[in-house]
Structure formats: C-alpha cells, structure tokens
Amino acid sequence: MSPMPPSEKTTTTIETCDAVIVGAGFAGLYMLHRLRGLGLSARVYEQGGDVGGTWYWNRYPGARCDVESMQYSYSFSEELQQEWEWSERYAPQPEILKYANHVADRFDLRRDIQLNTRVAAARFDDAENRWSVTTADGKQVSATYFILATGCLSNARIPDLPGLSDFKGKTYHTGHWPHKPVDFTGLRVGVIGTGSSAIQSIPVIAEQAKHLFVFQRTPNFSIPARNAPLTPELTREWKSDYAARRQYARAESRNGILTVIPQKGALEDNDIARRQEYEAGWTRGGISFMAAYNNLLVDKPANDTAADFVRTKIAEIVTDPEVAKLLQPHNHPIGSKRICVDTNYYQTFNRPNVTLVDIRNAPIDTVLPNGLRTGSKDYELDAIVFGTGFDAMTGSVAKIDITGQNEITLNEKWAEGPRTYLGLMSAGFPNMFVITGPGSPSVLSNMIVSIEQHVDWISDCLAHMRARDADRIEATKDAEDKWVIHVNEVAHGTLYPQANSWYMGANIPGKPQIFMPYIGGVAVYRRICDDVAAKGYEGFALSATRQATSVAAE
Ligand code: N01
Numbered sequence: 001m002s003p004m005p006p007s008e009k010t011t012t013t014i015e016t017c018d019a020v021i022v023g024a025g026f027a028g029l030y031m032l033h034r035l036r037g038l039g040l041s042a043r044v045y046e047q048g049g050d051v052g053g054t055w056y057w058n059r060y061p062g063a064r065c066d067v068e069s070m071q072y073s074y075s076f077s078e079e080l081q082q083e084w085e086w087s088e089r090y091a092p093q094p095e096i097l098k099y100a101n102h103v104a105d106r107f108d109l110r111r112d113i114q115l116n117t118r119v120a121a122a123r124f125d126d127a128e129n130r131w132s133v134t135t136a137d138g139k140q141v142s143a144t145y146f147i148l149a150t151g152c153l154s155n156a157r158i159p160d161l162p163g164l165s166d167f168k169g170k171t172y173h174t175g176h177w178p179h180k181p182v183d184f185t186g187l188r189v190g191v192i193g194t195g196s197s198a199i200q201s202i203p204v205i206a207e208q209a210k211h212l213f214v215f216q217r218t219p220n221f222s223i224p225a226r227n228a229p230l231t232p233e234l235t236r237e238w239k240s241d242y243a244a245r246r247q248y249a250r251a252e253s254r255n256g257i258l259t260v261i262p263q264k265g266a267l268e269d270n271d272i273a274r275r276q277e278y279e280a281g282w283t284r285g286g287i288s289f290m291a292a293y294n295n296l297l298v299d300k301p302a303n304d305t306a307a308d309f310v311r312t313k314i315a316e317i318v319t320d321p322e323v324a325k326l327l328q329p330h331n332h333p334i335g336s337k338r339i340c341v342d343t344n345y346y347q348t349f350n351r352p353n354v355t356l357v358d359i360r361n362a363p364i365d366t367v368l369p370n371g372l373r374t375g376s377k378d379y380e381l382d383a384i385v386f387g388t389g390f391d392a393m394t395g396s397v398a399k400i401d402i403t404g405q406n407e408i409t410l411n412e413k414w415a416e417g418p419r420t421y422l423g424l425m426s427a428g429f430p431n432m433f434v435i436t437g438p439g440s441p442s443v444l445s446n447m448i449v450s451i452e453q454h455v456d457w458i459s460d461c462l463a464h465m466r467a468r469d470a471d472r473i474e475a476t477k478d479a480e481d482k483w484v485i486h487v488n489e490v491a492h493g494t495l496y497p498q499a500n501s502w503y504m505g506a507n508i509p510g511k512p513q514i515f516m517p518y519i520g521g522v523a524v525y526r527r528i529c530d531d532v533a534a535k536g537y538e539g540f541a542l543s544a545t546r547q548a549t550s551v552a553a554e
Contacts, residue, residue: 017041019145020133022119022400024109025053026100027149027435027451030076033107034459038466043141044109044149045133047118049179051109052100053151055093059177060197060385061204063093066287066341067446069230070238071257073099075246076452080106082239090227090286090341121401122146124430129472129545131431144471146432147458148397152443155395157508158386159192163367173386174201184208187382190372192364194220196340198387202354203344205385212354213379215364215372218500219329221310222340226285249449254521255441256449259291266293266302278309290335297335297494307334317346323356324349332499338443392502393438393516394418404429417505417514421475421483421539422529424454430474433458438516439487443503445522453522457529461537470542479539491515 019035021028024046035042048056065072069086080103087095104110118136124146125132131146156175158164164171172182174197189209191198194216206212238245249258266274281289295302311328318324327346348354362375371381391398394414402410405428413419413428420426423440424433435454436442442450465473491497497515500506504513518525532538 014139015141017043017143019147020141020143021147021149023053023149023151024051024113025151026448029103029109030455031147031149032109032112034455038463042112044113045117045119046113046115049116051104052097054153055096055100058175059093060174060201062200064090071446072448081242086230088227088229090225119400123403126405144431149435150396152393152436153390155391157388157391159388161364161367166369167367168369169382171384175390186210188380189383190215190381191385191387193387195387195389196338199340199342199345203348206348206351206354213357215357215359217359219327220340221329221334222342222345223289224285225341225343227343252523256446256522259288262291262294265295266305274305286341287339290339303333303495314346319350326356326358333495336496336499337501389502389507391508417512418516419480419484421480425475427475427477427480430472439518441518441522441525444517444519453526465542469544472543472545474541476539476541487518490520494519
C-alpha cells in the first residue's frame with residue numbers, strides 16, 4: 001500500500017462502497033441513479049447545502065438557463081419528462097433548482113447523498129485497486145470507482161484586486177450568491193464583468209439600484225432571449241413527440257439542441273437575404289442565432305457578417321452613440337466566446353441610473369473603502385457584484401488533491417493543461433471517471449444531453465466490466481495522446497481559439513491556454529464513444545485485479 005500523506009494519517013476508514021461520486025448536480029444525481037440500477041453501492045458527496053449543483057449556487061438576480069426548458073431537462077425517464085411542467089421558455093433558476101430537488105426525491109436519491117461535505121483528497125492504491133477518498137472534515141471512504149461530477153463552472157473566481165478586503169460595503173459573486181434575497185434598493189452598485197451572468201443580472205439590478213455602474217473590460221455579443229410563458233399547446237406538442245426529439249438532439253445535432261441544421265454558408269446569400277436570416281434569428285431569440293449559417297464559427301468573413309448585424313442592433317438600441325460604441329464587441333469573432341442571451345441588456349444602458357465604465361482603457365487600480373478607483377476616476381459604491389466568472393472545467397477538480405499511480409497528482413499531470421482520453425478518463429488514474437470533463441463537448445453543448453451521454457457510457461462500461469470479471473479500467477497513454485492532439489486540431493480549425501475566453505483558460509492568470517472542450521459536436525463525439533465501446537473499449541486497458549465478486553460484495 002502506498003504511504004498516506006501526514007494529514008491523512010489520523011483518519012479512519014468509516015465506509016466502503018463501490019463508487020464515490022463527487023457532486024450532486026445534474027451529473028451526480030443521474031450517475032447515482034444509474035449505479036443503483038446496476039446494483040452498485042454509491043456515495044455522493046456534495047459541498048453545497050442541497051442538490052442542484054450550478055443551480056444551487058448561481059442564484060443571482062435574473063439567472064435562468066439559455067437552453068430552452070423543454071430541452072434542458074433529463075430524458076432518461078419518460079414518466080419524468082411527461083409529468084414535469086415548465087412554466088417559461090427559459091426556466092428561471094428557482095424552477096430548475098426545484099426540478100433537481102424533484103428528481104432527487106422522485107428517484108429516492110437523497111439517502112446516498114451527503115450534503116455540506118467537500119471532498120478534499122483522493123488517492124489511488126494500486127495494490128488494492130481502490131480509491132481512498134477523504135472529506136474536508138477528515139472522514140475517509142474507500143471505493144473501487146471515483147467519479148468526478150464536479151461541474152464545469154463551479155469554481156467561482158473573484159479577481160485579486162488591491163484594497164478589496166478594506167471595502168466597507170457588501171460584495172457578491174454571481175456564482176456564489178446568498179440564499180436570502182439581496183435588496184439593492186437605494187444603493188449604488190458596481191457590477192464587474194459583462195459575461196452571461198452579468199448580462200442577465202444587470203437589467204434586474206438596474207431596476208432596484210439607486211445607481212448602477214457597469215465596469216466593462218470586454219464587450220460581449222448578446223442576443224435577446226425572447227423569454228415568454230410556455231403555452232400548453234407548445235408543451236403538448238413537445239411531449240407528444242418527446243422521444244424522437246430527444247433522439248435527434250443527442251444523435252444528430254452539433255450541440256445537443258434541436259435546431260434546423262443550416263445547409264449553406266453566410267456568403268452564399270446576398271446582403272438582403274442574409275439580413276433577413278439574421279433578423280429572423282434576432283426575432284426568434286436565443287443561441288440558435290448562431291445556427292443561421294453553417295460556417296459562422298469557421299470562416300472569419302462569414303462571421304463578420306453576423307457580428308456586424310449585432311453591432312448594428314446595439315447602435316440602434318442604445319441611444320447614446322458613445323455608450324453604444326463601447327458596447328460593440330470588436331476583439332473576438334461572434335460566438336467564439338459563449339454567446340450571451342439577455343432580456344433588455346442593451347436597453348438598460350438607456351436608463352438614467354446606469355453608467356457604463358470602460359475598464360479596458362482605464363483599468364481598476366484599487367478598491368477603496370467606499371468604492372472603486374479606475375485609471376481616471378473614483379466611483380462611490382455601496383455594493384460590488386463580481387460577475388467575473390469561473391476557473392472553468394478544471395478549477396473544481398484542481399481543488400481536490402487527487403493522487404494516481406506512481407504518486408503523481410492530477411494537478412501535476414495537468415500542469416500544462418488537462419489531458420484526457422475522450423474527456424472521460426486520464427491515464428495514470430485508473431477507475432477515475434470525469435463527467436463532462438475537458439476533452440468532451442460538455443460546455444459547448446446542452447449540458448444535460450452531454451451529462452446523460454457520459455453517465456450512460458460509464459454505466460454501460462461498468463456493466464461490461466462486471467460481465468467480464470474486470471474491476472479496473474484505465475485510459476492508455478497512447479490513446480490519450482492521440483485524443484489530446486485531435487481535440488486541439490479540431491479546435492484550431494475553428495475561430496474559437498481567437499478569443500481570450502474561459503474555454504481557453506484565458507480568464508485565469510497563469511492558467512495554460514489550451515482549448516479545453518471538444519468541438520467536434522455531440523453527435524460525432526457520441527459516435528466515437530460508442531465505437532470505442534463496441535470495439536471492447538479500445539484505447540482503455542481493462543483488467544481483473546482480484547476475484548470479481550469483491551467489487552460488488554464489499
Ligand atoms: O463568466 P465569464 P460568467 N477585471 O467568464 C470579466 C455559463 N452561464 O459567469 O472578458 C475586470 O463569461 C470578464 O472580462 P474579460 C456560460 O457558459 C450560463 O458571466 O475577461 N473584469 C468577463 O466580462 C458562461 O459563458 C448562463 O475581459 C473581469 C466577465 O468578467 C459561463 O457560465 C448564465 C476580470 C466574466 O465572464 C460563465 O459566465 C450564466 C477582472 N479582473 C453563465 N476578471 C445561462 O445559461 C473577469 N472579468 C444563461
């Protein structure tokens with residue numbers, strides 16, 4: 001047995017199970033359900049006070065999903081998808097959280113979920129073929145499988161601004177919002193950041209605040225959501241054909257969302273036809289705006305036509321031409337950063353109580369006890385809202401001290417960027433699975449579609465192993481190396497790497513800049529994963545380290 005680090009010497013093994021799952025968001029909940037279906041014992045550890053993952057933490061004003069409700073939901077249970085009623089085209093955060101809670105209750109998941117418990121470390125014991133998992137309160141559990149369902153946008157990040165600890169007002173991060181409603185009435189509020197979270201919250205905060213200052217470093221492209229109540233007719237239409245629509249989204253689409261797949265490129269249309277096409281997308285609302293043509297994310301001149309259209313819209317909506325100019329993005333192709341979806345975002349800058357502050361040319365120098373100082377001016381503030389994003393995809397995994405074979409930690413192995421085979425496993429870390437990890441479509445897709453695909457793949461893999469008396473699976477280094485190259489090549493065939501985005505790790509000082517998700521599309525990716533499985537888990541090494549019965553009998 002490999003030696004324990006000093007901090008773990010005093011812990012006692014209190015539990016054994018087949019699998020430890022980290023996180024009780026949508027990935028962890030479904031993983032638990034599937035493992036139970038296989039007759040495996042599993043324990044879920046969740047650092048939040050309840051289930052729901054991202055929807056438990058992101059309670060900021062205006063938070064809602066940018067994938068339509070009828071599609072942003074589980075498909076694994078026909079009864080569940082028939083009985084659940086969504087109220088709006090884009091569900092608000094409280095409703096999605098209610099749905100996660102409903103799922104946890106309906107499938108009796110809570111008895112295997114331990115809340116308020118952060119997993120601090122996990123260590124693979126090669127000789128025993130077991131993971132020893134330690135929680136932050138020093139408890140230890142031993143499991144054959146270690147499954148990271150930690151979410152891609154779970155590690156909220158507040159920039160290291162000088163003077164922040166001396167600020168006398170309240171500070172918030174959109175991704176770590178208080179559970180009690182925050183009332184900004186009568187306050188001078190500063191929002192730092194203009195990503196999806198800030199763009200959703202700014203119009204709502206502006207309605208409450210005495211004055212709202214928006215500190216913008218990089219303007220973003222945003223498309224109107226056109227949110228509305230879901231009509232009973234539309235809901236009925238979806239439910240009458242749910243299975244087929246789901247199947248299309250998972251097996252035919254690029255991003256796990258049912259959209260008409262465009263057949264032509266933007267430059268194949270003349271100016272008038274193109275404008276009509278974009279106008280239709282703008283009027284329809286939502287992220288399908290980028291599905292107008294098939295080359296918007298691979299061809300810069302084509303992309304420019306869509307970007308110009310949105311820049312023109314901004315100029316039409318925002319009455320002050322100087323403010324409109326500042327809001328028009330020019331430093332990245334449209335869609336190369338996650339496109340935002342809003343309700344009245346650009347219109348909010350016409351309000352007399354809202355000021356846009358350019359911190360690209362005059363960066364924040366310091367936080368003052370009563371506000372913020374940028375290069376040119378002081379701003380008095382009672383509250384600061386950080387919409388500054390996350391250490392995405394790897395951040396929440398990196399917070400766990402994971403040690404694999406030969407005493408190598410995952411953080412050491414991923415020091416130059418994450419390395420996985422299919423985004424599912426990393427060589428040297430046997431029996432450790434990552435759900436929607438780097439190297440898989442994950443954040444470029446409807447997350448629930450990708451979560452279900454990974455959970456199903458992992459479950460089928462474990463069933464396959466059990467049928468062959470195997471109890472160890474590991475990615476081979478060769479397969480992983482080839483996959484990393486492929487992920488990189490596909491990304492560089494697109495415009496995505498041209499943006500300083502969190503997809504690239506560019507928002508975290510010092511983080512290696514590598515395009516993390518797999519951009520080949522969910523349908524292509526699913527076929528690759530299914531093919532790997534059909535070939536006996538090609539690129540993975542499966543073995544039996546002891547009598548197979550011990551896997552399930554402990
Ligand atoms: O975070 P972001 P987010 N000083 O990283 C700025 C998903 N999501 O929480 O671009 C000043 O996108 C930063 O500026 P810059 C969705 O996938 C989905 O908004 O780095 N500014 C940027 O403007 C999304 O993409 C939904 O120059 C600083 C902003 O903060 C992802 O979550 C809703 C700064 C961060 O934007 C993350 O979105 C919400 C600094 N030091 C989120 N550091 C829906 O489903 C950062 N910024 C609708």
